[in-house]
Amino acid sequence: MSEQELQALRVRIDSLDEKILELINERASCAQEVGRVKEANLAEGELPVFYRPEREAQVLKRIMELNKGPLDSEVTARLFREIMSACLALEKPLTVAYLGPEGTFSHAAALKHFGQSVIAKPMAAIDEIFREVVAGAVSYGVVPVENSTEGAINHTLDSFLEHDISITGEVELRIHHHLLVGENTKTDHITRIYSHAQSLAQCRKWLDAHYPNVERVAVSSNAEAAKRVKSEWSSAAIAGDMAAKLYGLTVLAEKIEDRPDNSTRFLIIGNDAVPPSGEDKTSVIVSVSNKPGALHELLIPFHDNGVDLTRIETRPSRSGKWTYVFFIDLVGHQKSPLVKDALEKITAKSVGVKVLGSYPKAVL
Numbered sequence: 001m002s003e004q005e006l007q008a009l010r011v012r013i014d015s016l017d018e019k020i021l022e023l024i025n026e027r028a029s030c031a032q033e034v035g036r037v038k039e040a041n042l043a044e045g046e047l048p049v050f051y052r053p054e055r056e057a058q059v060l061k062r063i064m065e066l067n068k069g070p071l072d073s074e075v076t077a078r079l080f081r082e083i084m085s086a087c088l089a090l091e092k093p094l095t096v097a098y099l100g101p102e103g104t105f106s107h108a109a110a111l112k113h114f115g116q117s118v119i120a121k122p123m124a125a126i127d128e129i130f131r132e133v134v135a136g137a138v139s140y141g142v143v144p145v146e147n148s149t150e151g152a153i154n155h156t157l158d159s160f161l162e163h164d165i166s167i168t169g170e171v172e173l174r175i176h177h178h179l180l181v182g183e184n185t186k187t188d189h190i191t192r193i194y195s196h197a198q199s200l201a202q203c204r205k206w207l208d209a210h211y212p213n214v215e216r217v218a219v220s221s222n223a224e225a226a227k228r229v230k231s232e233w234s235s236a237a238i239a240g241d242m243a244a245k246l247y248g249l250t251v252l253a254e255k256i257e258d259r260p261d262n263s264t265r266f267l268i269i270g271n272d273a274v275p276p277s278g279e280d281k282t283s284v285i286v287s288v289s290n291k292p293g294a295l296h297e298l299l300i301p302f303h304d305n306g307v308d309l310t311r312i313e314t315r316p317s318r319s320g321k322w323t324y325v326f327f328i329d330l331v332g333h334q335k336s337p338l339v340k341d342a343l344e345k346i347t348a349k350s351v352g353v354k355v356l357g358s359y360p361k362a363v364l
């Protein structure tokens with residue numbers, strides 16, 4: 001390519017950028033106007049809800065459907081994710097609590113779901129995230145709920161039994177673990193590897209093969225592990241990209257998780273119910289009496305109404321010895337007639353049903 005051709009293309013890019021810039025700002029002004037409309041049309045005592053997960057899911061899905069390339073649909077959706085995040089921040093900046101410290105996978109999940117314009121607040125424990133949301137100190141929280149390798153995150157499930165809270169969304173994150181060291185680490189003298197217990201478990205086979213005799217130390221988070229090794233000379237940490245960058249660590253071995261499809265699903269928790277988006281899921285807790293066939297009985301209305309269940313998890317009910325509750329995720333919104341009917345039938349048969357929320361199926 002000649003210098004002249006290159007120059008001409010750059011002039012074209014500059015001109016396109018001007019148009020894009022103008023359009024993005026026109027969109028931002030429109031969102032500001034939406035914010036004003038929301039504030040102007042409130043009933044007495046009602047508070048405005050600026051963040052609309054169902055609308056965001058529709059916008060992102062539409063962009064993916066419209067996209068003709070050459071950019072990948074997911075890439076275009078991520079760009080629009082950021083544009084919407086910035087537009088929402090003009091209406092009202094969102095505050096979101098996640099399991100800290102900075103650089104955890106929960107932090108990455110919060111930014112993936114809400115975009116970079118959110119004010120992300122690290123919390124020390126899952127229960128604290130629930131409490132902050134219930135108290136209204138933050139608008140939303142992001143909590144891990146299941147990992148494809150290690151299963152349920154029981155702390156999160158149990159917190160739903162203790163707090164009155166809504167699920168307003170879900171986000172899935174591919175989890176890539178790396179072995180990280182600080183600049184002073186003597187890589188041939190590693191005597192200790194820090195990480196969160198779940199991450200150590202997700203890399204068990206790799207550790208057995210490469211560091212069979214090195215002490216594995218479980219700490220409160222991967223980011224905490226990364227923070228520690230920064231100043232130690234004989235330790236390494238297992239953590240993700242975000243923590244590696246944030247704490248300036250070197251990647252000694254990349255993607256060491258035992259399963260290449262290792263992913264964690266996070267839930268978004270808040271205080272408002274979400275209207276249908278067109279492609280939704282609903283999460284419920286059902287308590288049944290401790291008698292034979294109780295689970296089978298419970299599942300019949302779902303089957304009869306063709307309601308698809310994506311997950312069932314059992315936890316002790318915490319209200320009696322050897323009694324259990326079921327956490328059930330299903331496809332559909334609680335307002336859809338078939339889901340509503342199934343839930344009513346189950347309510348009649350069980351000891352109790354608590355609908356945790358209906359929310360858009362993850363787009364990204």
Ligand SMILES: O=C(O)C(=O)C[C@]1(C(=O)O)C=C[C@@H](O)C=C1
Binds near residue numbers: 050051
């Ligand atoms: O449609 C709205 O309700 C908006 O506030 C606009 C907008 C957007 O930028 O498209 C911004 C924030 C909401 O969460 C959803 C969508």
